[in-house]
Amino acid sequence: xxxxxxxxxxxxLALPLLAVSAYxxxxxxxxxxxVIGGVSQNPGITNAPGSATSxxxxxxxxxxxxxxxxxxxxxxxxxxxxxxxxxxxxxxAAAIADFGTAYTALANTGGVGDLGVxxxxxxxxxxxxxxxxxxxxxxxxxxxxxxxxxxxxxxxxGNPNDLWIFQIGSTLTTGSNASVVVTGGGTGNGLYWQxxxxxxxxxxxxxxxxxxxxxxxxxxPGAQDICGRAFSQxxxxxxxxxxxxxENVISNTCAQSASxxxxxxxxxxxxxxxxxxxxxxxxxxxxxxxxxxxxxGMVLLTFRKSRVSSLSC
Numbered sequence: 261x262x263x264x265x266x267x268x269x270x271x272x273l274a275l276p277l278l279a280v281s282a283y284x285x286x287x288x289x290x291x292x293x294x295v296i297g298g299v300s301q302n303p304g305i306t307n308a309p310g311s312a313t314s315x316x317x318x319x320x321x322x323x324x325x326x327x328x329x330x331x332x333x334x335x336x337x338x339x340x341x342x343x344x345x346x347x348x349x350x351x352x353a354a355a356i357a358d359f360g361t362a363y364t365a366l367a368n369t370g371g372v373g374d375l376g377v378x379x380x381x382x383x384x385x386x387x388x389x390x391x392x393x394x395x396x397x398x399x400x401x402x403x404x405x406x407x408x409x410x411x412x413x414x415x416x417x418g419n420p421n422d423l424w425i426f427q428i429g430s431t432l433t434t435g436s437n438a439s440v441v442v443t444g445g446g447t448g449n450g451l452y453w454q455x456x457x458x459x460x461x462x463x464x465x466x467x468x469x470x471x472x473x474x475x476x477x478x479x480x481p482g483a484q485d486i487c488g489r490a491f492s493q494x495x496x497x498x499x500x501x502x503x504x505x506x507e508n509v510i511s512n513t514c515a516q517s518a519s520x521x522x523x524x525x526x527x528x529x530x531x532x533x534x535x536x537x538x539x540x541x542x543x544x545x546x547x548x549x550x551x552x553x554x555x556x557g558m559v560l561l562t563f564r565k566s567r568v569s570s571l572s573c
Contacts, residue, residue: 286365286450286524286533287470287489288358293318294346294489294512294520297477297496298325299356304495305335307508311500313340317489317512317520320352329498340498359491361526362533363472366454369399369425369532377401387412387438397422397445408434408465413441420446421535423524424469425454432459432471434483440468442487442521448536450523451488461485464506468514469521482506487514488521 285291294317298304304321307313307329319335319342321327329338332348342348371377379401386392388410395414406428416422422445426432432455442451451469453459458475461467464482471477471488476495479485483499489512490496498508512520523536 284526285522286452286526286536287362287522288526289352289354290356290358290362290489290491291519291522292346292512293320293352293355293491294510295319295496296321296356296359296489296491297327298322298492298494299359300493302326302494305329305497306495307335307338307340307498308500309338311338311340311498311507313498313500313508313510315340315342315346315510317510318342318346318349320349320355322356323351340500359472363454363474363491363493365526365531365533366425366452366472367427367456369427369534371399379403385409389435395424397424399425400427402426402428404429405431405433408432408438408440408467410435411439411441413443414445414451415443416445416449418444418446419535421448421450421523422446423450423533423535425450425452425533427454429456431455431457432473434460434462434465434467436463436465436480438462438465438467440466442468447518448523449521450533450536451521452524452533479508479510482508484509486511488512 290296294315295305298321302325304325305319305327309329311329327335330340330342332342334348334350377399384390384392385407387408390409393413397417414424432453442449453469453471455471455473459471459473459477460480461483462480467485469488471490473492475493476497477490477492478497478499480499481501486509490510500506500508514520524533525536527534
């Protein structure tokens with residue numbers, strides 16, 4: 261009887277932890293952010309003087325780094341704006357930690373579900389001017405660098421939770437006026453660029469997806485990420501100006517997905533990122549609480565019966 265009660269108690273304590281492990285959103289507390297910089301070392305986030313960079317989503321940077329070039333008191337000295345309801349915070353520990361967790365999980369993702377893994381050992385060009393286009397959902401491994409030229413089309417298969425993960429060993433670079441277009445997917449899409457070193461989005465490019473980089477992310481004049489995020493362990497920079505004022509744009513909301521291509525969940529044990537379920541995977545806290553209290557009540561009832569039985573003897 262005691263063994264039974266002990267087993268049930270363990271279940272009560274472990275159930276909420278197991279649910280979080282299996283169903284945590286891929287970006288977790290970082291979901292509401294559009295820009296994170298300066299996590300592991302300086303400087304943080306910079307916006308060129310006179311650049312009217314526009315951020316939709318929040319921004320954060322570590323307390324040991326800095327942020328300049330926006331109208332926010334936490335990131336002063338410029339005319340860049342963080343659009344409401346976005347805010348600028350210093351050292352949001354939960355968001356920064358979840359950024360690190362997501363980066364590691366993305367780097368460790370192999371074949372997940374029906375996703376295949378494609379390993380390109382050469383340095384490929386993606387897009388209409390390259391050798392690869394109309395890319396299906398999947399996990400794509402690049403041993404070195406990736407160059408996006410012209411228009412890169414990511415072609416969904418009709419699954420509302422299509423997932424693309426690009427694991428890039430070194431650098432991600434676009435040509436000028438490049439673009440990323442996502443079609444054929446749904447509201448639970450996920451698009452991630454896990455970059456082992458640095459990313460550079462060149463002039464007037466219209467990019468999409470969550471860029472998570474171990475080093476710098478640089479947006480050249482007019483470069484935009486219209487559906488995604490820019491998370492860097494070191495520096496996120498916005499150049500913003502060349503011969504004429506050209507604003508940079510980062511937006512973590514878009515027409516394709518209200519969450520800004522944050523589809524996907526951390527798989528059990530944090531070993532990788534798998535397809536989401538349209539935002540319905542995460543159990544409601546109330547449900548977990550009710551279930552836990554119910555099991556706890558069963559444990560107490562078992563102990564009571566055990567005690568009554570011993571007294572009657």
